[in-house]
Amino acid sequence: MLRREGWTVNYKRIYRLWKREGLRVPRRKAKKRRLGSVSGGICRRRAERINHVWSIDFIFDRTINGRSVKIxxxxxxxxxxxIALEVSRRFTGDDLVALLVDVFAIRGIPAFIRSDNGPEFISRRVRDFLGRIDVGTSFIEPGSPWENGYVESFHSRFRDECLSCEAFSTLAEAQQVIGQWRSTYNHRRPHSSLSGLTPAEFATRCAASTPVAALLTSKRHNECDSVTQSLPS
Known part of the structure; x- marks a missing residue:
């Protein structure tokens, strides 16, 4: 990140300063991900392109008055x-559909959405909506959060770098701070798995190289518009 900002530094100096200041992210033992293998008779899907598989889940925190915050x-x-980091006190199936409609209009429509079996994700309103625009659902096995490894890994970073460092006075403050962290994560935080690019840079590069996929997404977006207009409010 320092090199991206124009600093001329080497790894050893940064590591020495990092150690001297007591900065440390706990090391976790790497787990094998068996994406693409069969588990419990369900074939898991590995993302092959932008907007192929999205992961969705909730993480919780509290404001200083003890009230729960659902993210x-x-x-x-x-x-x-x-793609989204929505902060509220509560979520329903209707809230989730409204959020997805907004996200689909901006980002396009994925082929599959991976989630656990939470009540918001398996609600009839959500299943009907996704079914009518041909978005597949990929539910993980109950009690198996590792099957949703990408969002779990994201939550680990989110907890270490934001939620564990901030005390939110109000919901509005939580929304603002978390929104700023999301922007930093997408646009400033390089990923080794993306060859040192930020997620936003990698997504832009992929989108520029797949014009056919963009056309297909545009066609499905038009279908989404017609479906959402017919859904009851």
């Missing part, structure tokens, strides 16, 4: 980009 994370598994 919905939506990740593109191929680019690692955080």
């Amino acid at each position: 919905l994370s939506l990740i593109d598994e191929y680019s690692r980009e955080c």
Whole structure:
């Protein structure tokens, strides 16, 4: 990140300063991901392109008055980009559909959405909406969060770099701070798995190289518009 900002530094100097200041992110033992293998009779899908597989899940925090804050994370598994990081006190199936409509209009429509079996994700309103625009659902096995590894990995960074460092006075403050962190994550934080690019840079590069996929997404977006207009409010 320092080199991207124009600093001339080497790894050893940064590591020495990092150690001297006591800065440390706990090391976790790497787990094998068996994406693409069969588990419990369900074939898991590995993302092959932008907007192929998105991951969605919730993470929780609290404001200083003790009230719960519910945060919905939506990740593109191929680019690692955080598509949405929505902060609220509560979410329903209707809230999720409204969010997806907005995201689809901006980003395009994915082929599959991976999630756990939470009540918001399996609600009839959400299943009907996704079914009518031909978005597949890929539910993980109950009690198996590692099957949603991309969003779990994102939540680990989100917790270490934002939620564990901030005390939110109000919901509005949480929304603002978390929104700023999402922007930093997408546009400033390089990923080794993306050859040192940020998620936004990688997504832009992929989109520029796949014009056919963009045309298909545009066609499905038009279908989404017609479906959402027919859904009951």
